Amino acid sequence: MKFKEFKKICQGKKLERTKRKKAWWHSLPHFISPYITWILVKTPITANFVTVFGIIIGLIGLLLIGVGNNFFIILGFILLYLYYISDEVDGEIARYKKQISLRGIYYDEIGHLIFLGLFFFALGYSIYNINTKFLYIILGAIASYFLLGIRIIRKIAMIASTKSEIRNIINRKIESNEFKSSKKGIIKFIKGLIINLVNAFSHPYIIITVFFIGFLLYMNFGYLQILEIIMIVYTIFMFIVFSSFIIIKAKTFEKDIIKIFQSTNKYD
Numbered sequence: 001m002k003f004k005e006f007k008k009i010c011q012g013k014k015l016e017r018t019k020r021k022k023a024w025w026h027s028l029p030h031f032i033s034p035y036i037t038w039i040l041v042k043t044p045i046t047a048n049f050v051t052v053f054g055i056i057i058g059l060i061g062l063l064l065i066g067v068g069n070n071f072f073i074i075l076g077f078i079l080l081y082l083y084y085i086s087d088e089v090d091g092e093i094a095r096y097k098k099q100i101s102l103r104g105i106y107y108d109e110i111g112h113l114i115f116l117g118l119f120f121f122a123l124g125y126s127i128y129n130i131n132t133k134f135l136y137i138i139l140g141a142i143a144s145y146f147l148l149g150i151r152i153i154r155k156i157a158m159i160a161s162t163k164s165e166i167r168n169i170i171n172r173k174i175e176s177n178e179f180k181s182s183k184k185g186i187i188k189f190i191k192g193l194i195i196n197l198v199n200a201f202s203h204p205y206i207i208i209t210v211f212f213i214g215f216l217l218y219m220n221f222g223y224l225q226i227l228e229i230i231m232i233v234y235t236i237f238m239f240i241v242f243s244s245f246i247i248i249k250a251k252t253f254e255k256d257i258i259k260i261f262q263s264t265n266k267y268d
Contacts, residue, residue, distance in 0.1 A: 007034045010092035033088035047094035054086030055111035062122035120144040139235045146238035153245045157256035
């Protein structure tokens with residue numbers, strides 16, 4: 001099989017969905033992961049093994065960033081990047097080997113919850129080790145809470161759509177044409193651009209990159225203030241995004257469920 005065909009099989013509709021949503025921050029992991037998957041599918045390694053292994057190296061990466069010296073902090077960031085690549089690889093192996101399972105989804109979601117719950121806390125603790133200001137441990141814990149909350153809010157529509165009694169309600173609303181498409185124009189373009197940027201800079205992969213740059217500036221030039229500002233700004237940003245999502249999802253919650261039902265019905 002040619003690599004192009006292999007990539008289409010293992011990435012498939014996920015890559016199409018990423019392009020449709022203009023999720024440019026996934027471009028590098030999506031470019032690298034198929035080459036690793038190409039090697040691993042020729043071995044007995046399973047998708048679930050990659051998921052668990054990825055969680056372990058991700059947690060080790062956070063530990064190294066939290067309590068390590070400069071060398072271990074850099075190594076920790078490298079492991080975090082590997083974690084996100086492994087998060088793509090496990091799905092690609094599962095699709096290629098047809099190993100998609102409920103247990104695999106469980107491992108994947110639990111891994112995300114554990115990782116996101118400790119993510120900002122580890123970064124805040126690392127800054128605390130440098131400047132001995134307990135404030136940054138508190139900020140890290142708060143930002144981690146908001147990051148977890150954002151993920152949960154994004155999942156609420158999917159969770160609600162599984163409730164059997166919801167189907168009749170949704171079908172009635174679809175038949176009554178209660179949900180209409182939004183107007184096109186410059187406002188929609190600006191709104192889409194803002195949402196795209198918010199999604200990008202609230203994604204851990206981009207956050208890792210921003211903090212990695214901050215740590216490199218500190219290590220090479222002693223710019224500790226930049227690192228501190230990044231943590232403060234991100235804590236505020238996470239709070240704004242978390243609060244905004246609560247308000248926005250309250251208005252778009254039913255529309256989100258409609259989309260889930262409509263996409264599901266295409267394959268019924």
